[in-house]
Amino acid sequence: MSVNGQQTMAAKTEGRIGALETSLRVLEALKRLEGAGVTELAKELHIPKSTVYSHLNTLRQNEYVVRDGDTYRVGLKFLDFGEHARNRMRIYDVAKPQVDHLAEKTGELANLLVEEHGEGVYVYRARGAQAVRVDTHAGMRVKLHCTSLGKAILAHLPEEQVDAIIERWGLPERTPQTVTDREVLEEELAAIRERGYAQDDGERLSGLRCVAAPIIGQNGYAVGAISVSGPMSRMKGERFDEEIPELVQSAANVTELNMTYS
Amino acid sequence: MSVNGQQTMAAKTEGRIGALETSLRVLEALKRLEGAGVTELAKELHIPKSTVYSHLNTLRQNEYVVRDGDTYRVGLKFLDFGEHARNRMRIYDVAKPQVDHLAEKTGELANLLVEEHGEGVYVYRARGAQAVRVDTHAGMRVKLHCTSLGKAILAHLPEEQVDAIIERWGLPERTPQTVTDREVLEEELAAIRERGYAQDDGERLSGLRCVAAPIIGQNGYAVGAISVSGPMSRMKGERFDEEIPELVQSAANVTELNMTYS
DNA sequence: AACGAGCGTTCCGCACGCCAGTACGGGAGC
DNA sequence: GCTCCCGTACTGGCGTGCGGAACGCTCGTT
Numbered sequence: 007m008s009v010n011g012q013q014t015m016a017a018k019t020e021g022r023i024g025a026l027e028t029s030l031r032v033l034e035a036l037k038r039l040e041g042a043g044v045t046e047l048a049k050e051l052h053i054p055k056s057t058v059y060s061h062l063n064t065l066r067q068n069e070y071v072v073r074d075g076d077t078y079r080v081g082l083k084f085l086d087f088g089e090h091a092r093n094r095m096r097i098y099d100v101a102k103p104q105v106d107h108l109a110e111k112t113g114e115l116a117n118l119l120v121e122e123h124g125e126g127v128y129v130y131r132a133r134g135a136q137a138v139r140v141d142t143h144a145g146m147r148v149k150l151h152c153t154s155l156g157k158a159i160l161a162h163l164p165e166e167q168v169d170a171i172i173e174r175w176g177l178p179e180r181t182p183q184t185v186t187d188r189e190v191l192e193e194e195l196a197a198i199r200e201r202g203y204a205q206d207d208g209e210r211l212s213g214l215r216c217v218a219a220p221i222i223g224q225n226g227y228a229v230g231a232i233s234v235s236g237p238m239s240r241m242k243g244e245r246f247d248e249e250i251p252e253l254v255q256s257a258a259n260v261t262e263l264n265m266t267y268s
Numbered sequence: 269m270s271v272n273g274q275q276t277m278a279a280k281t282e283g284r285i286g287a288l289e290t291s292l293r294v295l296e297a298l299k300r301l302e303g304a305g306v307t308e309l310a311k312e313l314h315i316p317k318s319t320v321y322s323h324l325n326t327l328r329q330n331e332y333v334v335r336d337g338d339t340y341r342v343g344l345k346f347l348d349f350g351e352h353a354r355n356r357m358r359i360y361d362v363a364k365p366q367v368d369h370l371a372e373k374t375g376e377l378a379n380l381l382v383e384e385h386g387e388g389v390y391v392y393r394a395r396g397a398q399a400v401r402v403d404t405h406a407g408m409r410v411k412l413h414c415t416s417l418g419k420a421i422l423a424h425l426p427e428e429q430v431d432a433i434i435e436r437w438g439l440p441e442r443t444p445q446t447v448t449d450r451e452v453l454e455e456e457l458a459a460i461r462e463r464g465y466a467q468d469d470g471e472r473l474s475g476l477r478c479v480a481a482p483i484i485g486q487n488g489y490a491v492g493a494i495s496v497s498g499p500m501s502r503m504k505g506e507r508f509d510e511e512i513p514e515l516v517q518s519a520a521n522v523t524e525l526n527m528t529y530s
Numbered sequence: 531a532a533c534g535a536g537c538g539t540t541c542c543g544c545a546c547g548c549c550a551g552t553a554c555g556g557g558a559g560c
Numbered sequence: 561g562c563t564c565c566c567g568t569a570c571t572g573g574c575g576t577g578c579g580g581a582a583c584g585c586t587c588g589t590t
Contacts, residue, residue, distance in 0.1 A: 022322035023577070025287035025548060030330050037352050044567055054550045059568070060284040068292050069385050076567070080353040082382075082389045085407030088347030090299050093405060120344075123331050127344045143355065145347030286547065287577060306538055316579045321539065338537070533590080540583070548576080554569070560562100 028053065029061045033080065036071065041079040088145055095120075097221065097230050098129055100264045104257040105232060109134040111253060114236040117142070119155040119218075120229065121163075124171040126156045129230070138237055140211060151191060152180045154206035154218035155231040160191075161198040162220045162228035168195075183208045203251045204231075208238070215241035217250045219258035224266060232258045290315065291323045295342065298333065303341040350407055357382070359483065359492050360391055362526045366519040367494060371396040373515060376498040379404070381417040381480075382491065383425075386433040388418045391492070400499055402473060413453060414442045416468035416480035417493040422453075423460040424482045424490035430457075445470045465513045466493075470500070477503035479512045481520035486528060494520045 035050050036042055044062065048055040062078050065071040072081045092098050101118045108116035109132035118130040125147045142148075150156030150171060160168055177186045185191045198204045206216040218233035234250050241250070297312050298304055306324065310317040324340050327333040334343045354360050363380045370378035371394035380392040387409045404410075412418030412433060422430055439448045447453045460466045468478040480495035496512050503512070 023287055023291065023326040024575095025285055025577080026291045026323065026326050027330065028548090029285065029288045029291070030332070033349070037349060040356060045565075055567080056551080056569085057549055060548080061288065063568095064285040064288050068289065070292070072384060079356065080349050082350065082353050082384060082391070082407055084346050084353055085350030085389075085391075086405075086409065087295070087299060087342055087407070088344065088350035089405045089407045091342040091344050091346055094302060094341065122334060122344055127347075129344065129347075143348075143351045145344055145349070145351045147348065284548085290577090307536080317538080318540080318580080319578055322577075325539095531590105533588105535587085535589100537586080538584095541581090542579105544576105544578095546575105546577085549572105549574090551572100552570085555567095557564105557566080559564090 025061075028057065029065065032058060032061045033065070033071070036078060037080050041074070041077045043076050043078070047078075092129060092144070095129065096265065097261070100268075101221065101230065101232060101257075101261045102130055104261050105130055106132045108132070108232065108234055108253060108257050109137065112234050112236070112250060113137070114234050114240070115140065117155060117218075117233045117235065119148075119153070119159070119231050119233070121150065121156075121159050122147075124150070124174050126150050126153065126159070136240075138214065138235065140214065140235070148210065149175055149178060149180075151177050152184050152206075152210040153233075154204040154216040155233045157191075157194065157198060157206070158204040158218040158220040158231040158233075159228040161195040161204065162222055162226075164227060180210045181208055181212045183212070185209060203255055205246070205251075213238050215246060217241075217246065217254050219251070219255040221258050221261050221265070229265075232261065290319065291327065294320060294323045295327070295333070298340060299342050303336070303339045305338050305340070309340075354391060354406070357391065358527065359523070362530075363483065363492065363494060363519075363523045364392055366523050367392055368394045370394070370494065370496055370515060370519050371399065374496050374498070374512060375399070376496050376502070377402065379417060379495045379497065381410075381415070381421070381493050381495070383412065383421050384409075386412070386436050388412050388415065388421070398502075400476065400497065402476065402497070410472065411437055411440060411442075413439050414446050414468075414472040415495075416466040416478040417495045419453075419456065419460055419468070420466040420480040420482040420493040420495075421490040423457040423466065424484060424488075426489060442472045443470055443474045445474070447471060465517055467508070475500050477508060479503075479508065479516050481513070481517040483520050483523050483527070491527075494523065 031051055032047060035047050044055055044059050048058045062071060066073060070081050070083050071078050097120060105116045105118050113134035113136045115134065115137040116132045117128060119126045120129055128142055128144055128146045130144060131142060148156065150160050172188065177191065179186050185194060203217060203219045208214055214235055215238050216233045216235040218231045220228040221230045221232065223229040232254055234254055293313055294309060297309050306317055306321050310320045324333060328335060332343050332345050333340050359382060367378045367380050375396035375398045377396065377399040378394045379390060381388045382391055390404055390406055390408045392406060393404060410418065412422050441448050447456060465479060465481045470476055476497055477500050478495050478497040480493045482490040483492045483494065485491040494516055496516055
């Protein structure tokens, strides 16, 4: 009995163009399924085949999806738009050399994250010689509370914005180490403000430790964060508590300076 | 008297979902203008403000565009989709280390290009120590006939496909050096097949020289190409005609082998 | 301080195109 | 050979996207 009104307008009745939202749902399913056929998508989304077909066809004619036999896939045109979006960000230009430097110096994985719509978005990663292989990739979104990068940013945002973010996204548990209690988080954010950097001890991925420092903009609030991630076996003792934090903070500071004066 | 039917359906009456095509046009304009406001887009596209607004609003609610004051911009979500599309390509996984190696070894800019819809798409670039700064970026599309990468691919495609590509895209001139004559191109493609690699002497960008070798798939046709690009001052003599071609061909060969056996 | 030009946003009615059900053709597999 | 299931094509009714016009707001100008 799925009335069409239900599924078309399910999410937010305030968004206007329903046909576009259908297209976006198709695209997202295509990504989630890593390529799929018309019927498969129709079942996944509870939408008639013919509708899915029309949307896919339009997307294909515009080269946003490609067809490989009977399966449709997300096309490379998205990479064009994505790189474009990234290249237009000042923070990317400025922070990239610092992230590269961090990766080389530590041999680990170095990251740049910004906040967008209350989530964290990885903008750039650089892999050092012994960098771990993790699931992150540029453009990926993560919840802010469960990474050192996100916590570094949260610690330097207006209080009401932090409230709004937590209300919208909650504090979902990713591993047993994830901070899921509001008060505990607040305390940690205060500590981060105090010492100037954030740590993550397997809070998003078990066994992975990170150190992050915020990049503060001209208005005094965070515009992003830089981090180094590595396995627990290498990220411990003095290296985890002094050496890496110093390097990361230095990279963040240089980025801040270059952001404002150039 | 712009009847709405005219502009909505102007391009191809075969594509079904008109609303989606409007959205895509808005997005493309947003990229072309590097961010814009509602009115600006409406003028650019000859579409009523309110329509543009609805589309932008829907895109924004779904986080495909972001708003910065009064200007809308392409959002980072495209990077997520783009990286996803790229990571699902076998050729990317396999060729990436080779491209990295080429960049390091030559100090120049190394590239990986694939064909999609008759155009070339840069999938990956690696910058060596002295690499030139050019306008290319991952995801960017170029015409095949005006780069060494494209010519290397064209030289190893079925004849009828080459015909179809040239018929669709023509041989537009990018610089005075661009090959714009069909017969000249055919001769050059034959020469490329003969010697195994392609050269580009400022045919897309004046002053830039490139050497490319095709990556041949199991069906005997090109699935991509690898290249090294550099300024004319460094790309000449023996280095341009022997040293670099050898390195590039070696990288392409290793990629071919790893594609088939793993 | 008052003005007006420009912006993004909202409102609303009509007709047009999207949704969805159905039907067709072809390839793979018990 | 049959059946199943795929992607594709067709058709029509009703919901909805389009487009013109009007609304506040923030500017720069007088």
